[in-house]
Amino acid sequence: MAVDTPARIAILGAGPIGLEAALYARFLGYDVDVYERGTVADNILRWGHVRMFSPFGMNHSTLGLAALKAQDESYVPPADDEILTGLDYADRYLLPLSQTDLLADHLKLGVEVIGVGRPDMLKGEEVGTENRADSDFRILCRDSAGAESVSTAEVVIDTTGVFGNPNWAGEGGLPAIGESAIRDRIEYGVPDVLGSAQAQYAGRQTLVIGAGYSAATTVVALAKLAESAPETRVTWLVRDSREGQPISPIIDDPLPERAALTSEANRLASGASPNVSFQAGTSLDSVTYDEATGKFHVVLAASAKMFHEYDSIVANVGCRPDNKIYQELQIHECYASGGPMKLAAALQEANSGDCMAHVSHGPQSLINPEPDFYILGAKSYGRNSSFLVAVGLEQIRDLFTIIGDREGLDLYKSAITLLK
Ligand SMILES: Cc1cc2nc3c(=O)[nH]c(=O)nc-3n(C[C@H](O)[C@H](O)[C@H](O)COP(=O)(O)OP(=O)(O)OC[C@H]3O[C@@H](n4cnc5c(N)ncnc54)[C@H](O)[C@@H]3O)c2cc1C
Known part of the structure; x- marks a missing residue:
């Protein structure tokens, strides 16, 4: 009006x-x-x-x-x-x-x-x-x-x-089992893994969830960190079954920064780095945090209830x-x-x-x-x-x-x- x-x-x-x-x-x-x-x-x-x-x-x-x-x-x-x-x-x-x-x-x-x-x-x-x-x-x-x-x-x-106001990381956009209780322990932003947050990620195991540019930014930065801290490990989880190509490249992308990020993230997802393991077609089923060890225990959907341990979870899920x-x-x-x-x-x-x-x-x-x-x-x-x-x-x-x-x-x- x-x-x-x-x-x-x-x-x-x-x-x-x-x-x-x-x-x-x-x-x-x-x-x-x-x-x-x-x-x-x-x-x-x-x-x-x-x-x-x-x-x-x-x-x-x-x-x-x-x-x-x-x-x-x-x-x-x-x-x-x-x-x-x-x-x-x-x-x-x-x-x-x-x-x-x-x-x-x-x-x-x-x-x-x-x-x-x-x-x-x-x-x-x-x-x-x-x-x-x-x-x-x-x-x-x-x-x-x-x-x-x-x-x-x-x-x-x-x-x-x-x-x-980040989304939830579980299947169907709902919280994974246990996620709500430990929401403040999960990183939903884009951590400065090469700067102020380096100590938290160097030489540690991180689960990164998401298939957008923020997840790509986090994975690429963690892979870079692994060059100076070789024990650094990343598991990159995406919901879609886009094997080796989590980020769809834009043809003749007018933004060179975006094109470079896409290409590097997809290269890492295709197995180019021993520090990055890419898992397509699955999502977070349940998660708990062990105060005594400081580790996350994660069960992935369709993983026969096998659990995995991580030091950090970065959920770049929008x-x-x-x-x-x-x-x-x-x-x-x-x-x-x-x-x-x-x-x-x-x-x-x-x-x-x-x-x-x-x-x-x-x-x-x-x-x-x-x-x-x-x-x-x-x-x-x-x-x-x-x-x-x-x-x-x-x-x-x-x-x-x-x-x-x-x-x-x-x-x-x-x-x-x-x-x-
Ligand atoms: C990693 C990353 C990279 C990006 N790169 C680009 C890029 O290259 N180019 C681009 O155009 N965009 C980029 N974006 C998107 C970018 O964030 C937005 O374009 C821009 O910040 C949107 O501006 P906004 O003012 O709408 O919202 P915001 O920048 O999100 O600002 C919202 C403000 O509202 C405040 N606020 C929230 N709730 C309340 C409340 N209840 N009461 C009072 N205040 C409140 C917040 O504190 C915040 O200051 C990027 C985003 C991310 C996450």
């Missing part, structure tokens, strides 16, 4: 898309509050040691650069073709951006959003009507000391990502959106991806495996039955992991044509002249 300035827009999450959306809104004259449960770029900093696939030119907006240059003429951005680590991306772009005058006073860091509702309207009332917008949103928050508070906003943009935030609102979720339905349907129709081929699907794809509540960024893709920052920037541009009620509005285009 169109919302005139100076309305209050609450943005949930200070990742790249939350920050860029806040910036766009500030340029248009909206009051903005950005709620972030951790620190700026918190999720990205969790995999900060990993080199990104997409070059910096795809990961920033012209508006962001214009704001940074206006703040500090001496600011030098990374080159557009530079491939940054997550940490560099945060340090050299996202953090300085968050400290510009346009954003700094609008960030509420260390504040987790617990839920968003309408004070005068329950989920089942005024079904799908714009009357729901008569009542501002009520945002329930909790700070790092545990204190709860409530704020309000006319528009809410949920950009809380998915990285903090992530899902946390829909608790909006469970009191009228959000139509896709029954397959868990993302908002209109966008999920457009993605399904476009059906492109390569994230580089993805584009925003236009303003209409961002509209939910709940007026003025929008889901952008990685969370808008639900369990689909092919989201790129570049798509999120297009989503922001599209969304503000609705909120600002100006068809064709494109501050990114206007900002190009500011940069000249």
